[in-house]
Amino acid sequence: MIKIKYSVFAGLIFALIMFIYLSITSKMDIAVVVSIFIFIVSPFLFYLKLFSKIDFAGKFQKIDKKLVIYSGLSNHLKDGITIGGTLYLLNDRLIFQTNLINFLKRHELTIMLNQIAEVETVNSFGQISNGLLLKNRNVENEKFIVTKREVWKEQIEKQIVK
Template identity: 30%
Template sequence: MENVVKKGMANLWKGKEAVGGKLYLTSQQLTHEAHKMNIKKEKVEINLSDIDRLEFYTNKVLGIPLMKNGLKVVDKENQQYKFVVNKRETWKDEIEALLEN
């Protein structure tokens, strides 16, 4: 893996399962590595050059929108990756800064 610009704990929604793990941002990609205890353990790598847009979303608790910790990454083929992260604004800002370079 290249030099890590930012890393943190993150869940990645795969269907109805929130796959816990770590999210890494490098100058070239965004990578989610699942914890070993998850059922779905595949590493997800998104090249920054493939990202079309970043959006915020609100996670629901018992169907009620409460948790403002969602960051959605949409690639140029319209595939969506929904992450649950701390300080989503910081993640978005840092990804966008790399996209501008």
């Protein structure tokens, strides 16, 4: 019951914020209609997103932060969609775990470093220089969008040599 109250309260706050914003920038009629719609719809969305009974935490392996050599926010290109998460480099593997926002495409990917044949820097969207392509020996290639891709490449290659 408390979860429903929190969802309704969050919906009320969201509707109130939108009402104030729209009443300043638009007509009052639009502000009222949109705020009522938001107040009706958003508690359901908040409840489903924040308080659903699906436990995603059990799917991912626990990563000992002491073993992490390098990590950072990343996007994994999967099925033509970039999915946000965190990429971890350990001494023998790379682990990508999606963040909480990606509840539809939630996944974890582990790539053993001894399976990586080559690490390349590539451009994402044809022009932005932030892509990292891992060419694997046995499975398909994996592409990530990272910040400091040169550092990622250097760190991965350093661990592969070891």
